Amino acid sequence: MTEVSFSTHPGSMAGFRPRFLTSRVARVAILGAVLLVSACGLPRSGPTKGQIISGSVEKGGSTHIVHVDDRVNRAANYSPAYGFSSDFRAAGQVGADEVRPGDVLGLSIWENVDDGLLASMGQSSTQLQQLQVDSQGYIFVPYAGRIRAAGNSPDELRRIITQKLESQTPDPQVMVTRVAGDGATVSVMGKVNAQGVFPIERPTRTLSSMLSKAGGVSIEPEVAVVTVKRGNSSGKVWLRDLYSNARNDIALRPGDVILVEEDERSFTALGALGGQTKVPLGNDQINAIEAVAMVGGLSTTLADPKGVFVLRDEPQSVARAVLGRNDIYGNQRVAYVLDLTRPDGMFLARDFVIRDGDTVYVTEAPFVQWQKTLSAILTPVTQLGTADGAFR
Known part of the structure; x- marks a missing residue:
């Protein structure tokens, strides 16, 4: 409904100006806004x-x-806490001098004669290098035959070879060394400064010493997690707990796989918060x-x-x-x-x-939903009032 008023000004044409009835328009606008809000709903950060x-x-x-x-x-x-099971903690240290399949040995043999079995003419000693222990744990030594090396220390193997040669050359002297420990190795990978396969030697029998051998971790120690896989079992520990608790510094076994990675535990924050994001938990x-x-x-x-x-x-x-x-x-x-x-x-x-x-x-x-509802209702009214003012 409108009122129509006419005004005549000197020197101008008569005209008319429509004037909306504000109260009636407001009622219509409010009703329309309520219907719109109830039909479409209001935006929000999630369920109530x-x-x-x-x-x-x-x-x-x-x-x-x-x-x-x-x-x-x-x-x-x-x-759930990180840590190693009793099986990992109870494992004894590997004897760094124990020969294993895959190891490479070096033999030096001295004979107490000028023309020995093994030595070249004019030589009193023989060097046998790069003798690899086969998969069954044996090596072959000329005139001594096939000898069981795995499970013995270099000194024990020296005595065995000496006994084998004594019947064929007088007073033989034998020295055995481990050239490489390929048969007793672990793999170190992940967030370390030097990934690779490392032998278990006297200085690297434990987890912490092996990590040092690999150059240490390449990430912040506070978020570093160390996992050790051994056969079908595995265990993990915070790097910080590895160094703070000696029980976590487990002895390594041949074939262990050591993985260093950044902890990925997290929680998600949503809703009416200062931020909505995925948050790392860290080690605390x-x-x-x-x-x-x-x-x-x-x-x-x-x-x-x-x-x-x-x-x-x-x-x-x-x-x-x-x-x-x-x-x-x-x-x-x-x-x-x-x-x-x-x-x-x-x-x-x-x-x-x-x-x-x-x-x-x-x-x-x-009350937030009430505020949004009132805003959705009053905004059209304000806009209509502004439009009404424009016609005045």
């Missing part, structure tokens, strides 16, 4: 607290909603308060301190302890709820340990 809770097992969903208290903290604060234990602080804290204009969620898949044993039930099987989806407005809420969040793969999600406060 109510929407997450509506997906609980009790309401037909697949997620267990657990409100964190002291009992839950005790049950949920399980964190991080609690929920620290996790929130690492991404800038709660957004003061958006966050609902009653709606801090930690989402994770719990293994069966932990899920049973947290839920107090023995009738659940397999991994369970759990949404832990932290209410920071409770008197002990900050303490409970401080004691809640964040694990690898967790998602820390903070919902928006209810």
Whole structure:
């Protein structure tokens, strides 16, 4: 509806100017905005607290909603620790002088005659170099035959060869040396300064000494993880814990594979926080308060301190302890709820340990949606009022 007013000015044509009835237009605009908001919804950083809770097992969903208290903290604060099993720690050091298949030996043989069995004319000694121990552990020595070398030290092998030669040349003198330790080696790879295959020698019998032989790590020690693979078993340890605890400095065995890599454990931060990103955990234990602080804290204009969620898949044993039930099987989806407005809420969040793969999600406060709704409603009205003013 419009009012039409006519005005006549001297020297000009008569005209008319439409004037919108503001109150009626405002009612129409508000109704249209409400319909638009209800039809299209409002933008937000993720689901609301109510929407997450509506997906609980009790309401037909697949997620267990657990409100964190002291009992839950005790049950949920399980964190897989790095370290070596007793099998790794109990393994004795390899004798650096023990001959093994693949080793290369050097023999020096002196004979107490001018024209010996092995020595050349006019020579009293014979040098036999590059004798490789075969896959069955044997070497061949002229006039002594095929001799079992593996499992003996160089000194023990010297006595065996001497006994074999005594019946054929008077008073032989034998010296045995290990030229290379190819039969007792480990592979070192990953974030080290010198990758390669290294022999287990007297100075490199332990994990720390072998890493030093490989030039040390090429990444920050605080995030370096060392994995040792031995047959079908493996173990890993923080580099820092390797040097701080002598029990982690395990003895190496032939065939070990040592891998140094940067720790990749992380959690994801989403929602009404100072930042939304994937955050490395590092080698320290991080609690929920620290996790929130690492991404800038709660957004003061958006966050609902009653709606801090930690989402994770719990293994069966932990899920049973947290839920107090023995009738659940397999991994369970759990949404832990932290209410920071409770008197002990900050303490409970401080004691809640964040694990690898967790998602820390903070919902928006209810009034934020009201603000967005009002903004969506009032903006068209303001625009129409501006347009109305333009016609005046």
